[in-house]
Amino acid sequence: MLSASNPTLVSLKRLMELVYSNDCKLAVILAGHPKLSNDLKRPSMEQIGARSQIFYLNHWVENKLHYGSWLFEQCCNKDVTQGDIITAEAMELLINSLVTPLQISHYLSRSLEQGYTVGVKPITPDIIQSVLVTDLNSPAAELSRHGYNIQALCEILNARPAEIRTYLQGHLNPNRAQDFAKEIHKLGII
Known part of the structure; x- marks a missing residue:
């Protein structure tokens, strides 16, 4: 699954509850970027994240x-x-x-x-x-590989797309850039 929005995950949770209430079993497997794991850990997704078992396939x-x-x-x-x-x-x-x-x-x-x-x-x-591309291991490339595109970063950092692009290019105000770096570090990616 490439992207699972909150309503989709809530609907899956309801489906699982309905199946369990009828003494049946259902397993839902979501495969995705590390972003999915981080999304499930957010307080707004606690009802789904608490019912989830996360496996990392880094072997x-x-x-x-x-x-x-x-x-x-x-x-x-x-x-x-x-x-x-x-x-x-x-x-x-x-x-x-x-x-x-x-x-x-x-x-x-x-x-x-x-x-x-x-x-x-x-x-x-x-x-x-x-x-080889010279910026292959840049923060922008790392974030992208883990599923964090401009739109996702805007949501997480509460910023506009232009501000995110400026940050990723290394031209953002140092104080604001430091705030962004702290929030991104909390994601556990960079």
């Missing part, structure tokens, strides 16, 4: 290198090794620079395209570095 982070190898196994002929296409150092740089499987496959594709364009084989760390 994949320890297996990123395995994921990269798996990608090559799925895409290459048996007689082609990963080392024929990308150096171990380049693969390590790629994996350690990125967070999500989508990012890894996207930047791997961009690296392969760039390597083909400039005639470099196997892909080197220089090729990887040339395709």
Whole structure:
């Protein structure tokens, strides 16, 4: 589920209560960004959050290198090794620079395209570095990866979209920026 609004969650709670009152069982599984977990912890969502069990699926982070190898196994002929296409150092740089499987496959594709364009084989760390976005680990990118877009930040920080954009660009009044940073830190993301 990409986004679960308060009315949707309240309706799900009512549905579960109706099912339980008829001696039946129902399990509702919501999968989402860490934002969903934080939303369920808010006082306004206490009635739903108290009935929720939150599980974090972060085990994949320890297996990123395995994921990269798996990608090559799925895409290459048996007689082609990963080392024929990308150096171990380049693969390590790629994996350690990125967070999500989508990012890894996207930047791997961009690296392969760039390597083909400039005639470099196997892909080197220089090729990887040339395709990686410089602000990949900026606060804006981190917040976005965790489900906090401009609209969500406006709600949390009680601010206008222009003010949020100014903050994310690093041009907001220092006092107001510090207030924003404190509130964002409370989310447990940055």
